[in-house]
Amino acid sequence: MTVSGRFVALVVLGIVPVIVAGEATGEPGLVLAGWLLFAIALGILDLALAASPRVLVPSRSLPSRTRLGETVASDLYLVNPGRRTLRGVVRDAWQPSAGASITRTRVTIPAGERRLVTVPLTPFRRGERRVELVTVRSFGPLGLWARQATLKSPGRIRVLPPFHARKHLPSRLARLRELDGATSVMVRGQGTEFDSLREYVRGDDVRSIDWRATARRRDVVVRTWRPERDRRVILVIDTARTSAARIADEPRLDTAFEASLLLAALATRAGDRVDLLAYDRRMRARVQGATGADLMAKMVDALAGVESELLEMDWAAVPGLVRGVTSQRSLLVLLTSVDAPGASTALLSMLPQLTKRHMVVVASVIDPGTIAASRQRGNRDEVYLAAAAERSLLDITRVSEAIRQMGAEVVTASPSELPPALADRYLALKAAGRL
Amino acid sequence: MRSAKRITPGSFDDRVVTPRARTVARRGLFWAGVAGVCLVVVALTLLLTRGGASNGLPLDPASAAPTGTKAVAEVLRNQGVDVVLPDGFDEAMTASSVPGSTLAVYDPSGYLAGDRLTELASEAGDVVLLSPGFRHLQALVPDVRAAGPADPDESLDAECDQDAARRAGTISPGPTFAFPDDTTATGCFPADTGGFGLLSIPDAGDTLWILGPSELLTNDAVILHGNAALGLGLLGRTDRLVWYLPSIADVEASGPPSLAELTPNWLVPVTSLLGITVLVAMFWRGRRFGPLVAEDLPVTVPAGETMEGRSRLYQRSAARTRAVDALRIGAVGRLGNALGLSRHASVAEVSDAVASALGRDPREVRGILLDILPSSEREVVALSDALRDLEAAVAVAVDPRPPTSPR
Numbered sequence: 001m002t003v004s005g006r007f008v009a010l011v012v013l014g015i016v017p018v019i020v021a022g023e024a025t026g027e028p029g030l031v032l033a034g035w036l037l038f039a040i041a042l043g044i045l046d047l048a049l050a051a052s053p054r055v056l057v058p059s060r061s062l063p064s065r066t067r068l069g070e071t072v073a074s075d076l077y078l079v080n081p082g083r084r085t086l087r088g089v090v091r092d093a094w095q096p097s098a099g100a101s102i103t104r105t106r107v108t109i110p111a112g113e114r115r116l117v118t119v120p121l122t123p124f125r126r127g128e129r130r131v132e133l134v135t136v137r138s139f140g141p142l143g144l145w146a147r148q149a150t151l152k153s154p155g156r157i158r159v160l161p162p163f164h165a166r167k168h169l170p171s172r173l174a175r176l177r178e179l180d181g182a183t184s185v186m187v188r189g190q191g192t193e194f195d196s197l198r199e200y201v202r203g204d205d206v207r208s209i210d211w212r213a214t215a216r217r218r219d220v221v222v223r224t225w226r227p228e229r230d231r232r233v234i235l236v237i238d239t240a241r242t243s244a245a246r247i248a249d250e251p252r253l254d255t256a257f258e259a260s261l262l263l264a265a266l267a268t269r270a271g272d273r274v275d276l277l278a279y280d281r282r283m284r285a286r287v288q289g290a291t292g293a294d295l296m297a298k299m300v301d302a303l304a305g306v307e308s309e310l311l312e313m314d315w316a317a318v319p320g321l322v323r324g325v326t327s328q329r330s331l332l333v334l335l336t337s338v339d340a341p342g343a344s345t346a347l348l349s350m351l352p353q354l355t356k357r358h359m360v361v362v363a364s365v366i367d368p369g370t371i372a373a374s375r376q377r378g379n380r381d382e383v384y385l386a387a388a389a390e391r392s393l394l395d396i397t398r399v400s401e402a403i404r405q406m407g408a409e410v411v412t413a414s415p416s417e418l419p420p421a422l423a424d425r426y427l428a429l430k431a432a433g434r435l
Numbered sequence: 436m437r438s439a440k441r442i443t444p445g446s447f448d449d450r451v452v453t454p455r456a457r458t459v460a461r462r463g464l465f466w467a468g469v470a471g472v473c474l475v476v477v478a479l480t481l482l483l484t485r486g487g488a489s490n491g492l493p494l495d496p497a498s499a500a501p502t503g504t505k506a507v508a509e510v511l512r513n514q515g516v517d518v519v520l521p522d523g524f525d526e527a528m529t530a531s532s533v534p535g536s537t538l539a540v541y542d543p544s545g546y547l548a549g550d551r552l553t554e555l556a557s558e559a560g561d562v563v564l565l566s567p568g569f570r571h572l573q574a575l576v577p578d579v580r581a582a583g584p585a586d587p588d589e590s591l592d593a594e595c596d597q598d599a600a601r602r603a604g605t606i607s608p609g610p611t612f613a614f615p616d617d618t619t620a621t622g623c624f625p626a627d628t629g630g631f632g633l634l635s636i637p638d639a640g641d642t643l644w645i646l647g648p649s650e651l652l653t654n655d656a657v658i659l660h661g662n663a664a665l666g667l668g669l670l671g672r673t674d675r676l677v678w679y680l681p682s683i684a685d686v687e688a689s690g691p692p693s694l695a696e697l698t699p700n701w702l703v704p705v706t707s708l709l710g711i712t713v714l715v716a717m718f719w720r721g722r723r724f725g726p727l728v729a730e731d732l733p734v735t736v737p738a739g740e741t742m743e744g745r746s747r748l749y750q751r752s753a754a755r756t757r758a759v760d761a762l763r764i765g766a767v768g769r770l771g772n773a774l775g776l777s778r779h780a781s782v783a784e785v786s787d788a789v790a791s792a793l794g795r796d797p798r799e800v801r802g803i804l805l806d807i808l809p810s811s812e813r814e815v816v817a818l819s820d821a822l823r824d825l826e827a828a829v830a831v832a833v834d835p836r837p838p839t840s841p842r
Contacts, residue, residue: 002718002719002722003715003718003719003722004719005719007715007719008712008715008716008719011708011711011712011715012708012709012712014708015705015708015709018701018704018705018708019701019705022700022701022704023699023701026700028700028701028703028704028705029703029704031704032704032707032708035708036711054451054453054455057450089724091724091725093725093726093728094728095728095730096728096730097730104724125733132728133452133725133726133728134725135724135725135726137724148453148722148724148725149451149452149453150451150452150453150725150726151450151451151452152449152450152451152452241736244733244734244735244736245736245737245738246735246736246737246738247738251733252738307733307734308733308734310734367738367739367742369738369739370739370742373739373742374765377816377819377820377823379816380750380812380815380816381746381750383758383762383815383816383819384746384747384749384750384758384815385742385743385746386762386819387746387749387757387758387759387761387762388742388743388745388746388749388758388761389742389746390761390762390764390765391745391761392741392742392745393765394761394764394765397768
């Protein structure tokens, strides 16, 4: 049960009779008691005439998934099987991070009819956003008192990672086509394989003329080349405690998702096979054997619910996992954090096992705030902060050096720069035929 | 199958989270019972212990407490005396004006003004003042003065020929009153203070009695000595006794009218209505629209925290050399890069290369990059500035573009 603002107004309106009738009768206390009784009697009457919210039958119609930052409509149907018209307010109790912009909706549901309550959702967190309950307040015809009931009506919507980095995709695909024989710029060399023969056109590199074929065809024929295909790319995302760190208001983990999505989109267009593992001490997400558009859909779906865990990364298990995916030489991208030497010991001790068989790239976000702090030296405090920043940059440099010495590549960049930087490194490796 | 179950009005209990009013009532029944039992116990306890509690006014003829005087009043009633307990001055005036009435006044707080007591006494027949205060003595018998309390260990003997006093023999001690010799008053129960426990002053056919140790009338003390005999003899002289205990309501209003008289009578109801409105409004706004929704919050770790912590650590422990070293290593690395030296070039090589590129004294550059040990915070800042200037100068020196106007 609850009361409305109208009831509050009714109570306060009692001032008039208390003063007027109180002056007239000389018993304002009795008038006050009478007015209160009158108001409560009206309220009880109202409550008795209100339709029962308990009989409502809710049902939902929800899109199963949406991207972070997009707005979707959550539809809630309410059927009133009772005998009275229900006038009331409905609260669809979505989790706060589902970003429901309307939390209260006025409805009037005549007896035996169905009404739709639409709530626009703009989720601001990745993962599964849920709703369990619907609360209905049913007011009586006077709108003074209301009956309130909470009904179970579970629903869920999967919020996928946003993939902002897809804006970098067209330019990288153009670069990929440059590597391919499709454009006139054709580089012959390592990392390319024989594609086909075609007629010579002016501007082609004379070195690529295939003399034997020319002799056979009595026409000048050139060989075309294309980048190597059907290589394997394995993305390993570290979801352990260091991935929770927020850099430039984005957790490391989300940057890793962006980078891996961009790389996967690029690699699958380039004809490579992409596998994804998100791991800390347990497998958090795994995508294997998917290609093309299916790969992207599966990846965002798998990554949607992955959150940072407050655990230490179990690097020793990673070589085994990679062996489980493939024994073929592949490009192994470790999306982790390159930090203090002490924290990176486990990574460094495991790396040689991987670099022996695979091409390993370690990608890490670097804090632009650290670089800015190392430049800022206005007063004493800032100088000390700059010293600390220099020290942490030095740590990163040392760990990066150690990783390079073990035969792996390192990509470090700010959160917005990391996805394109990783894609560029992939293209460079592909062009150099090192996959 | 559960999902295929048809929803009928009888099956909604598993869909509705809010309990029905009956369920709430049934669940609350036990606690309501506990509360009821507690209430009964408290009420019983109060009822049983209240009889002995010493509340009620002192010398109140309606009070059975030790300080009350119900015993005396009841015995007087049994003896046929009409004991009247007026409520307020006006009633006391009316009751006293009946001929053949004795008026007993006990007013330890002095609520009754002197002139009103005079008015009352002139209306009444016999008057018994029980432990009167100074103002009352001044108003009625200005000659009589208080003589102080008698020795509490010695009872007082009558030593006079008043009937009531003689029958009583001895009474409990208490305040005494004295009078000058040239008056017509009689004193009984003389005490060591030079005063008497009981004075009788004839006054135009009636008698004014002043009883000092009025506590002897209380339920507690009336059984001692001849207290009961004196009390009954004094107060039961006539068939009618007006026992008047002035209260605060009998204080005569004086000065400007009080706040209560100035405000309209609906003020209190209106303010209480406003208070009730506030309560109702609180319920209106405070009633929760369904249960709270739980959500797991993500872990938030600001990445810059370790860096800031390390900087504070340097600062607090005055690790100047270590801080400057960090700045120098960073600067040497960048200078080496700018000058195209190998990554493995030593500090000395970088320092020499910088000196030759800038045309500066090698020792000075080496001092900045390696040798100077800062001994104060000021020097740390100065060194940091020098390093920054050095980097800027080298950047300009190795810039292949023609020098432009400084930005």
